[in-house]
Amino acid sequence: MKIAIASGKGGTGKTTVAVNLAAIAQLNGKRSVYVDCDVEEPNGHIFLKPEIDSQQTVTNPVPVIDDEKCDSCGECGKICHFNAIAVILDSVLVFPELCHGCGGCFHACPKGAITESPREVGKIEAGRSYQVEASGKEGIGFIHGILNLNEAMAVPVIRAVRKMIPESEWVVIDAPPGTSCSMVATVRDADYVLLVTEPTPFGLHDLELAYRTVRDLDITAGVVVNRAGTGDSGVGEFCAREGIEILAEIPESREIAEIYSRGSVIINEDEGFASIMAELMKKVEKRIMAEQR
Ligand code: SF4
Ligand code: SF4
Numbered sequence: 347m348k349i350a351i352a353s354g355k356g357g358t359g360k361t362t363v364a365v366n367l368a369a370i371a372q373l374n375g376k377r378s379v380y381v382d383c384d385v386e387e388p389n390g391h392i393f394l395k396p397e398i399d400s401q402q403t404v405t406n407p408v409p410v411i412d413d414e415k416c417d418s419c420g421e422c423g424k425i426c427h428f429n430a431i432a433v434i435l436d437s438v439l440v441f442p443e444l445c446h447g448c449g450g451c452f453h454a455c456p457k458g459a460i461t462e463s464p465r466e467v468g469k470i471e472a473g474r475s476y477q478v479e480a481s482g483k484e485g486i487g488f489i490h491g492i493l494n495l496n497e498a499m500a501v502p503v504i505r506a507v508r509k510m511i512p513e514s515e516w517v518v519i520d521a522p523p524g525t526s527c528s529m530v531a532t533v534r535d536a537d538y539v540l541l542v543t544e545p546t547p548f549g550l551h552d553l554e555l556a557y558r559t560v561r562d563l564d565i566t567a568g569v570v571v572n573r574a575g576t577g578d579s580g581v582g583e584f585c586a587r588e589g590i591e592i593l594a595e596i597p598e599s600r601e602i603a604e605i606y607s608r609g610s611v612i613i614n615e616d617e618g619f620a621s622i623m624a625e626l627m628k629k630v631e632k633r634i635m636a637e638q639r
Contacts, residue, residue: 354552
């Protein structure tokens with residue numbers, strides 16, 4: 347089962363839910379894997395402290411122009427929707443940081459003047475985390491992608507991370523915040539999406555955007571309300587109106603905040619939080635099984 351944890355904006359507790367949902371599953375005897383696709387700012391490792399046993403670079407194929415063959419016809423610039431290649435006077439300019447590596451210009455060039463060159467954009471690290479007590483020898487599977495500094499293109503790294511996800515009983519994918527193409531690339535083949543939000547007008551606004559994105563992808567979503575009991579009733583009213591289930595409410599808690607700030611896995615230290623996560627796990631599992639029937 348692949349469960350993506352998303353949120354319309356950062357700072358809602360998305361990674362807290364993702365890490366602890368992976369951890370509680372392991373504690374309950376499942377083979378669990380945590381996957382961090384928030385490649386611009388991956389921070390699940392801070393809590394899971396994985397032992398990394400493999401690493402690979404991620405490259406993006408960018409065009410290289412053979413000036414001998416190029417006749418400056420401009421076809422490559424016309425086909426590129428990302429403004430990553432342009433013909434100015436009789437020169438072809440390539441902007442590698444904007445290139446999505448889609449291959450459009452290679453195919454469009456009538457002179458065969460374009461070849462591909464791999465350009466490093468990030469890396470992937472994988473290993474196992476042994477932070478969860480009683481998690482057994484196997485530990486929680488761990489994969490994260492890291493986008494290189496000053497790189498704009500997160501999607502190639504996310505795609506590479508997704509390719510590495512093993513078949514497992516329980517895969518929790520930490521999505522990038524927002525509703526950009528990075529988020530879409532992360533959640534698109536998930537069995538279920540959990541949208542983490544806060545009960546505030548800003549939280550509601552971002553939840554609405556994230557929910558619409560997930561709904562357009564035809565993936566079932568449920569909501570986790572973090573810092574429940576603060577703010578207002580807008581999120582609850584929106585979910586009732588749209589028929590979206592609120593699967594968990596995490597109360598505002600000084601103890602949880604302190605455990606978080608120490609960089610620890612919260613289910614190890616807070617029984618109340620562990621019960622919320624265990625209940626959430628069961629509900630998600632039930633919803634996915636009902637969908638798959
Ligand atoms: S399509 Fe090919 S020949 Fe035409 S400008 Fe681009 S690189 Fe040159
Ligand atoms: S590979 Fe795609 S994104 Fe990159 S320059 Fe060519 S057409 Fe544009």
